[in-house]
Amino acid sequence: MTGWSERPSVVAAMLNPALIAALLATTAEGHAKETGQGVPVVLSFVAAPLVLHRGTREALPASTATHLATWVSRNPVLRAGLPQRAVSLVEPVRAGIRFGLAHDVLSIDRDRLSAVPRRRPRGVRPPPQLNEILRKANLAGRWLAKTDSPATVLALLGVAP
Template identity: 30%
Template sequence: MKSWNMRTHEVAFLLNPAFCGRVLYSTIKTYNDKTCRAFPFPLIYLILPLVLHKETRININSRTQLQLWIQRYPQLLIDFPQRARELVPITNESVEFLLQTGKVLLTPNGELEISPASKTLSKTKFVDAEISECLKKGEHIAKWFATAGKVETIYIELGVRP
């Protein structure tokens, strides 16, 4: 990972840990609320490649099961493994940011959950239409993951190897 002063302005502004962490937080919170379980850590690496890719984000809809969505939009997953691999450092930075700020906790089982001691992040404060869409699609992804089965199954369906 390049140091901040070596990153292009676009990468520094668009892929900063606060923004990406906010998307991850939204997904983790929705998953925790829907399932009453902690978020499986390996799934954290699939969120940003789905949400940040605009064409993919536009087509995400939790009313359609993940497996059916994959069958309808296979073209969106052509470069998904590469996107996921490239966003691993950004995801790591974002998770680290969330852990350091106390917004999420790492459970003894290595899963993520929203910290009960932290205030819930606003869905509307400092948010424009595109950010709002990213947060909403993160929630859709949480609903997919909540009903899609095992972590391994989700990885296989998306064509990614851990």
């Protein structure tokens, strides 16, 4: 694992554990809205590359009405690059999970991550790009919840556990 001081500043900023923890907490909130349960931990490793990669994030559907299989068939180039992006994000996602658990942003029960309920202080608004990432993370959580199982999601996206 590369030390923080050795990473390019953009990579260190975009893949910092606090950002990943916030992304995963928001994904878990979206998933819980649909299912009443936290997001399966394995889907954390799919949500991050879906949301952090700008091209993929911008291509995500506007609502959960589009089935994942339909989206995959409409976006073969993005789907083709997803497995590699997922592999490259394994360590940052693990660090984000650890950070989220240590700072009471996330909780874990068996194989599911849940967001620890928090209220944003009044008047605090995230910068536009962060707001877009969190908005899409919530959508991703709700959207991935619509597919039968995590194994189906992984298979459709070509990601191996």
